[in-house]
Amino acid sequence: xxxLIDCNNFYVSCERVFNPSLNGKPVVVLxxxxxxxxxxxxxxxxxxxxxxxxxxxxxxxxxxxxxVVLSSNYPLYADMSHxxxxxxxxxxxxxxxxxIDEAFLKFEGYENYDLFSYASKMRNTILKWTGIPxxxxxxxxxxxxxxxxxxxxxxxxxxxxxxxxxxxxxxxxALNYFPLNDIWGIGRRLSKRLQNIGCKNASxxxxxxxxxxxxxxxxxxxxxxxxxKGISNLDLDSLKIKKSIATTRSFEKPVSNLSKLxxxxxxxxxxxxxxxxxxxxxxxxMIVFIRSNYFRKDLKQHSCSRVVTLPYxxxxxxxxxxxxxxxxxxxxxxxxxxxxAGVIVTSLVPNNSYQLGIFENEDYRHKSLMKTMDxxxxxxxEKIKLANQDLKRKWKMKQEFLSPCYTTRMDDIIKIK
DNA sequence: TCTGGGGTCCTGTGCCGC
DNA sequence: TCTGGCGGCACAGGACCC
Numbered sequence: 390x391x392x393l394i395d396c397n398n399f400y401v402s403c404e405r406v407f408n409p410s411l412n413g414k415p416v417v418v419l420x421x422x423x424x425x426x427x428x429x430x431x432x433x434x435x436x437x438x439x440x441x442x443x444x445x446x447x448x449x450x451x452x453x454x455x456x457v458v459l460s461s462n463y464p465l466y467a468d469m470s471h472x473x474x475x476x477x478x479x480x481x482x483x484x485x486x487x488x489i490d491e492a493f494l495k496f497e498g499y500e501n502y503d504l505f506s507y508a509s510k511m512r513n514t515i516l517k518w519t520g521i522p523x524x525x526x527x528x529x530x531x532x533x534x535x536x537x538x539x540x541x542x543x544x545x546x547x548x549x550x551x552x553x554x555x556x557x558x559x560x561x562x563a564l565n566y567f568p569l570n571d572i573w574g575i576g577r578r579l580s581k582r583l584q585n586i587g588c589k590n591a592s593x594x595x596x597x598x599x600x601x602x603x604x605x606x607x608x609x610x611x612x613x614x615x616x617x618k619g620i621s622n623l624d625l626d627s628l629k630i631k632k633s634i635a636t637t638r639s640f641e642k643p644v645s646n647l648s649k650l651x652x653x654x655x656x657x658x659x660x661x662x663x664x665x666x667x668x669x670x671x672x673x674x675m676i677v678f679i680r681s682n683y684f685r686k687d688l689k690q691h692s693c694s695r696v697v698t699l700p701y702x703x704x705x706x707x708x709x710x711x712x713x714x715x716x717x718x719x720x721x722x723x724x725x726x727x728x729x730a731g732v733i734v735t736s737l738v739p740n741n742s743y744q745l746g747i748f749e750n751e752d753y754r755h756k757s758l759m760k761t762m763d764x765x766x767x768x769x770x771e772k773i774k775l776a777n778q779d780l781k782r783k784w785k786m787k788q789e790f791l792s793p794c795y796t797t798r799m800d801d802i803i804k805i806k
Numbered sequence: 807t808c809t810g811g812g813g814t815c816c817t818g819t820g821c822c823g824c
Numbered sequence: 825t826c827t828g829g830c831g832g833c834a835c836a837g838g839a840c841c842c
Contacts, residue, residue: 420810427810427842443809461810488813488842576840607816609840635812676835684809696835731811787808813841822833 390527390555391621392481392494392508393534396473397522397542397550399490400428403469404459406520407795407803415456419444422641422787423460460788468796472519480511485625493531495625508551528554531623532616535573536563536591560619564592574613579606591617631668636660637731641787643682644727650679651717655775657732658713662706665734666763671702673736675709677716682728691727693720702738705755706762709734710775 396402400418405411415432419425426433426442436454438447444458451458470489478484483495496504508525515523524545526538533554540563541552554560569580572591588594595617603611612622636657644650654677665672678694695716703709713732762773793801 422808422810424809441810445808448808491842574840578839609815631813632815633813637811639810641808682809694836698834729810733812811842814839815841816839817837819836820834822831824830824832 390496390499390504390529391531391534391625392496392525392527393487393531393538394477394492394494394508394512394523394525395538395542396470396490397524398428398430399470399521400461400466401430401433402521403466404462404792405430406469407465408792411457415454416459417444417451417456418459418461419790420461422639423789424639427461458790460791462792462794464794464797465792469519469521473515473521473523476515476518477511480507480514483625493534493625496527504553505551508553509549512550522550524550526552526554528560529619530616530621532573532613533560533563533619536567536571536617539567539571557619561592564595564617565590567591569594572613572617574609579610631670632737633733633735634661634664634668634670634672634737635731635733636664637678637729637733638786639729640727645725647718647721650721650727650730651714654679654713654717654730654732655710657730658709659706659775661732661734662704662709662759663763665704665737666759669740670737671704671740672699672709672734673702673738674698674734675712675716676733676735677713677720677731678733679717679720679727679730681725685726688726689724691722691725695720701751703751703755704740705751705759706775707755708751 401411401416404416404418411430413432414430415436415438416430417426417433417438418428420427424443426438426440426444426447429438429440433456436450436456438450438456444451450456466489473490474484474486474492477492477494481494481496483497485493487493496502499507504527508527512523512525515521524538524541526534526536526541528534528537537552537554540554541548541550554563568590569575569583569588570577572594575583575594583594588597595614597614599611599614602614615622638653638657640653644653658675658677661672661675675697676694677697678692680692681688681690683690683692697712697716699708699712709732717730765773795801795803
């Protein structure tokens with residue numbers, strides 16, 4: 390059996406742990422630049438603030454009902470997530486951390502356990518130790534565990550936040566209940582396509598001939614279909630090695646000036662280099678993109694990307710920065726208001742075993758220089774920069790409603806008098 | 807005025823070499 | 825020497841997830 394454990398309204402719940410006055414009130418947490426609502430309390434959901442809604446469109450609801458609006462505080466959420474995951478692994482060793490607020494678990498050798506009471510004990514412990522409420526769905530496959538988790542969340546008074554989908558009767562009842570786009574892996578586009586051929590709910594999808602699914606959709610949908618039938622196709626993915634690393638941002642204000650754009654992209658490339666070094670990887674390929682604001686139909690649009698195949702695998706800030714800047718110069722067009730840019734590194738290889746080039750290899754001094762740079766920056770804050778970065782950095786992400794970093798910054802720790 | 811970021815995977819297209 | 829078919833590859837773009 391598999392279980393999916395999911396933190397309820399995770400970002401809002403993290404905020405509530407340290408600020409209990411938010412309990413019972415409608416609360417939303419916003420995305421970067423305070424753009425969209427990406428986490429909502431039950432009260433805010435009831436008021437009709439949708440997931441991912443641009444917050445300026447819902448100002449009247451927010452003002453009318455005194456909805457508390459917060460900027461996202463990632464250091465806090467990352468630390469709380471770590472606490473929750475550590476607590477879970479004390480109960481079950483087979484764990485796949487699927488996202489910041491979700492984990493899949495595998496119950497192997499738990500045949501003699503009462504899974505309901507074991508899962509309830511786990512969620513009570515998490516609540517007690519971290520303050521974060523969770524829901525647990527248990528089923529024979531990962532896809533069904535997802536559905537089971539939805540049931541646990543949707544009917545809290547009946548399920549007490551733990552639901553076990555363990556019989557054919559429960560399975561077919563659940564599949565008849567949930568619409569297509571509630572199935573893990575079936576999004577907006579695909580559910581529309583399936584609706585057009587007469588599928589109304591998950592059950593209709595499961596009853597489609599396998600051959601048809603394979604030839605008209607893809608192998609991914611076929612796997613989902615089998616999982617929903619109760620045939621396990623997806624196992625725990627415990628060792629997750631990243632295949633790409635990205636740093637991308639929307640700008641608070643549009644950028645139409647090449648040197649300013651270069652400065653931003655430079656910072657993104659350095660951030661990617663740092664992330665690479667942190668996980669002891671080198672990259673072979675770097676993708677740089679710049680894009681105007683596609684919501685502004687009245688302005689001239691430009692969206693462009695460059696794939697840079699590097700001469701040798703690297704995680705050197707200097708090398709990545711140089712190529713990123715060349716790519717921007719190459720793509721930049723005058724009189725365009727750029728709204729977003731990013732750097733993605735991919736084709737990653739481990740730091741300690743990679744193919745050396747015949748003609749060109751990295752300057753051997755970079756390695757120790759980077760090590761020193763990372764050490765100084767981690768000890769004293771971002772003290773060392775490259776000269777082409779804006780040394781008096783004026784731009785800053787919009788975060789008007791940021792809560793303190795209660796658990797990760799000494800100055801922000803709550804004082805008890 | 808104001809619309810996120812970080813991932814994975816798949817598909818279509820164009821090019822190249824056999 | 826030319827041509828068509830085909831597989832492999834790179835790349836752009838899209839769908840999906842949280």
